[in-house]
Amino acid sequence: MSGKEWMSPFEPSAVRPFDLAAKAHLCRRAAFAAPPSLLKALEGKDPVACARFFVQGEPESADYKKFAGWREVFQVVDSKSVVAGSWLGRMELTRHPLRQRLALFWHDHFATGARKVQHPQWMDAQVRAFEEDGLGPFPRLLARVVKGPAMLRWLDADENRKGHPNENLGRELLELFTLGRGNYSEKDIQEAARALTGWRIHRGDFSFLQRAHDKGPKTILGETADFDGDALLALLVRQPACAEFLAKKLCAALVGPGVPEEAVREFAGVLREKKLHIGDSLEILLASRLFYDPRFRGARVRSPVDFLLWMARSMEAYMAPRPLYFAAAKLGMRLLDPPDVGGWPKGKAWLAEAPWILRARLASQIARGRKPGPMFPDLETRFGDLSLEEALQELSGRLYPEGLSEAKRSLLLQQARESVDLPPKVALAGLFGSLCSLPEAWSE
């Protein structure tokens, strides 16, 4: 392919119809799961309208609003498990799931660790930035995140003063947030650090300390001016490398591994055209031929949080948010505390074996009502009256709407039949565990 073809809208044909499987693919990528209500909402829509549906989202429910105001729900406010837990609660309940998917993406991108930041409220403010501006113009998000107290503390910005630059923020700003390695020199970093002098935290908020700022001229990326922090951010987002860098990461996160380089370049062109407006660009990406290329179906490995949300959102149920935070941590993903400034493991790195066992065990534990379960409403209440075979049909239809292979169905059926002598709750949990331990459960 050449030209703009990768980003042109997917045009269904007899060979490649816009069928249930295609829509389920979109739902899983844009909304963690493909429950019946969501598939119904997409009925009659073409790929472009479907992409718009997810980018725009629907009005939030009352339950969601409860979690949005976590200070009212939880007694203890000064704890990162409360911040992360309430965020997970919003991810479970939101009717704008793409926003949360992007919030997770930005959390990985900006990879700030609560361990060092120490102030849960600052982490909460950063998460709010991801949620509120994650689908908007990138320059706005970048400025809000980088000037937020969490990031200023995380990268020691308030230690960066005229005459004694601390390069931490300057370095990560260029290497990890905007340009990527190879697109700047060491000198650029030192000069960027000078431009950022004077940024500090005052009473939990950004402030600019004039006398700590280095006012002299700086040469950054070939341009010489009296850059301050804001001018530096403006310079960075103007670089073609910035769109390329974001395009590559967004493609990997939403389309899958192995996106051809020319497709990434095309998407970078879209980003530039849309002035780095993420939502507008994703409307194109999520309706594109690239996105629906068969090679990317089921090609993205689920992170632990993706996995937990897939279970909850497929069942259109939710689990208590704080136990969910601890469950994700146990699976190797302690939200708000990424392993380092590079973010979380990606793709197949999640396939290490101990976590496999943990995931498989966790699914049936949830179904048996142990932490982070039970799900509300719980499985027994919903499906206890059905025969095990009917229950299997119901569960499997939610988790795998396009169906499983004949071989898998018959094995699951056998498993169900052998479970009839077990108490219904245990039998259901076994079925749920079986379904969630299929290889298909690991990718989307």
Place this chain on the structure above:
Amino acid sequence: MKDQVEPRMDRRRFLGQGAAAGLGLIALPEFLRDGSWRGSGSRERILLVLEFVGGNDGLNMIVPTERDAYYRARPKLGLRRGLLSLGEGFAVPRGMEGFHRLFKEGEAAVIHGVGYKGHERSHFRSRDIWHSGRPELKKPQEGWLGRVLSELRGFLPAAAVGDVELTLALRSKRRSVPALENVDDLRLDWDPRRAHERRWLQRLAALQKGSEGLAAEVGQVATASMEQAERLRKAFAAWKPKARFPSDRLGRGMRFAASLFEAPLDTRVVYLRHFGFDTHAGQQRTHPQILRSFSQAVWALRNQLRASGLWERCCLFCWSEFGRRLAENKSLGTDHGWAGPVLLLGGGLKGGFHGSFPSLTELDDGDPKVGVDFRSVYRSLLEDWMGLPKAPYKVKKLPGLFA
């Protein structure tokens, strides 16, 4: 060795072979069948690699107490009080009593000024270089330890512990080893009835036939991990530590590492990480704390391996992606530097100082200069200690490290 054609073997395939055993298709070795404890693990020399993550400030670990330049550059952070002397004008801070004792007994070596040519102040790039041993590669795929895995024999020749993700240092194109986070997580009780669960696992394994792509990979990892977990769980069930390990993350990791070496699993290489070394600010609080935790864990490890007779055959290798700058910054911290010390500990070492301490007055862009190429240490470890074939690094070995 290099003429021998080895079938290309990746993680999935390696583990897939193990899976058959777990499902009863291949008889289990005797020691696993009855769960009895017999054995002192590998009879060969073992290597425990400890990565100080974040860029260790070597100057505040092996303190040059007789250099004025050190105190001039670090008016606030320079360590003066409570130091434990190592001789030759160096000392370790208070809290490193265990390390100090090992050094005095000739069981610890300090290699001064280790690093590589050229400054790389990015954590990631620098780790890539150290992990791969290949500074010339832009995006290395294989680790310096991963490269030699095919030379090692046995069920579990190497493992990373305490981590979800396998470090690049252990990644290999031909043979694969696991990252084990925690021994307690190897239990499989997701079904109240074992028989029921085992049947499902057999079915899952059967499903692997005919599946392809990512699903096949996941399936193989899944079934194989079940088998491996079962073997490891049984092997560990009978293991009792003889030393008291600290209860923090590193202490637990060391304990796990010791159990791997002592279990009959043929383990010769274990990889561990110790966190918190990126001390840009407030270093005077955090750095001594992580060094204390390190020293305590090492002391426990030495007591444990002494008791099991493995200490003479163990070498603990501690490194960090870079040292830090000589001068302190204004946040009571230090920024990314260049050369740093490497520590070796074990019963079969020639303790003391190796390499020469870099000048603190002739700096390179504010950093003490590198005197020892990190790959010379790798060569000595791989060839002289582990007894492996000549490593392909175009640098000389560092002589005289081992007794």
